Amino acid sequence: MRGNISPKYTSDFLAKAKKLSPSQKTITKFQAIVMFQRYESSGQIIYHGDATQILAQEIPSESIDLIFIDPPYNIGKQFANFTDKWASEADYLEWAYQWLDESIRVLKPNGTLYLMASTQAMPYFDLYLRKKLTILSRIVWHYDSSGVQAKKYFGSMYEPILHCVKNKQDYIFNGDAIKIEAKTGAKRKLIDYRKAIPTPYNSEKVPGNVWNFPRVRYRMAEYENHPSQKPESLLERIILASSNEGDLILDPFAGTFTTAAVGKRLGRRSISIESQEEYLKIGLRRVFEVDKTPVF
Ligand SMILES: C[S@@+](CC[C@H](N)C(=O)[O-])C[C@H]1O[C@@H](n2cnc3c(N)ncnc32)[C@H](O)[C@@H]1O
Numbered sequence: 001m002r003g004n005i006s007p008k009y010t011s012d013f014l015a016k017a018k019k020l021s022p023s024q025k026t027i028t029k030f031q032a033i034v035m036f037q038r039y040e041s042s043g044q045i046i047y048h049g050d051a052t053q054i055l056a057q058e059i060p061s062e063s064i065d066l067i068f069i070d071p072p073y074n075i076g077k078q079f080a081n082f083t084d085k086w087a088s089e090a091d092y093l094e095w096a097y098q099w100l101d102e103s104i105r106v107l108k109p110n111g112t113l114y115l116m117a118s119t120q121a122m123p124y125f126d127l128y129l130r131k132k133l134t135i136l137s138r139i140v141w142h143y144d145s146s147g148v149q150a151k152k153y154f155g156s157m158y159e160p161i162l163h164c165v166k167n168k169q170d171y172i173f174n175g176d177a178i179k180i181e182a183k184t185g186a187k188r189k190l191i192d193y194r195k196a197i198p199t200p201y202n203s204e205k206v207p208g209n210v211w212n213f214p215r216v217r218y219r220m221a222e223y224e225n226h227p228s229q230k231p232e233s234l235l236e237r238i239i240l241a242s243s244n245e246g247d248l249i250l251d252p253f254a255g256t257f258t259t260a261a262v263g264k265r266l267g268r269r270s271i272s273i274e275s276q277e278e279y280l281k282i283g284l285r286r287v288f289e290v291d292k293t294p295v296f
Contacts (some may be wrong), residue, residue: 041288043269044164044260048280051252051273052095053100059271064106065172065247066268068238068259070230071096072199073118077227078256080276093124099252100125104132106250110170112242113163116141116143116230122160134165136171139209139235163242177240179204205251211237224256235262257283 036049038058043182047054051071072084074092086092100115107113113133117125129135139161165171182205189200211231216223222232237257243249245267251259254272256279263270264287272287274280285289 013235021064023092025245031290037050039284039288044264044272044287045245045269046254046257046260046280046283047271047273048275048277048289049273052099052102054273055099055106055252059102059106059250061105062108062111063248064250064271065108066239066243066249067103067107067111068235068249068251069099069103069113069253070101070116070228070251070255071253073228074121075118079227080278082276096121097128100128103250103252104166109166110172111166112171113162113164113166114238114242115164115284116159117162118162122162123284126162126288129162129164133166134168135162135164136168137163137209139163139211141211143211143213145216154167172242174241174244175206178207178237180207207237222258224286226279226282229275230258232258232262235259236266239263239266239268254283255279257286260287 036047036054039046039048047058072079072082074086074089075084077084079264086095103113112174115125115129126135126138141161142158145155145157158169182203189203191198192201211234216229216231223229239259239262243263247268249259249263249268249270250272251257251270252273254274255259257272257274260270260272260283270287272283274283
């Protein structure tokens, strides 16, 4: 497996993070030769280390309400010191099924799991997951293009997301919390004349499975220096739809910690895991609101 975990945590920033937050617990665990760190503050937990290992060793079975997984896609992106490329597709899937099985184990019986993947790998995940969970929706996150588009084939303008539950009779779906304006094509609101007093039709609806959210761009307020940051709008819809206030959300590949940042704003608790120290620093700032400026 690629993506070594740095055994050293000597940066001034981390020292400052520990000092600034008295309620924050920092635990260092030595496991054979691999180490991870845990930070906790007001219901938000951050792990710095390997997702599969931390899931297996730290997270109790059936303890998580909502899991959002946005893993490396095996398409050769560079995430700080981690190269997102496996020797073969089979190697990638073997690695992925480990954290996927762990995620299913830690999901509550009425919990929900969202999985993102590349368009190439998603068919494998779909076949794998439909044997273990109920796939309620196959979502397409469609975005506008930026930069050069493919000229000899149809360039990809979307990323697929699976929306899965453990029990299709018992799961959270807050449709009212995520309603959007229905596009009827009419310029004026349609009137329901069957009512005693004619009133405009309710023009709001639960969104379908094609979601339009712009990608995070350099000049946007939420932008962080990361090659695959997901927009807050995307996570807001997922979190509002599939969890309630006070619920516990898990993101095993946190990146810029969008899930935890949005979850915290919406009154949820969170567990985030990230292997790269560069992105851990983003998380400590974004989730714990520790100052970005290093101490000298
Ligand atoms: C696609 S990005 C996640 C982006 C995130 N959803 C966001 O909004 O910023 C995947 C992340 O997984 C991290 N990663 C790679 N291997 C990992 C591992 N074994 N354990 C934990 N994190 C890992 C990478 O450093 C990268 O930041």
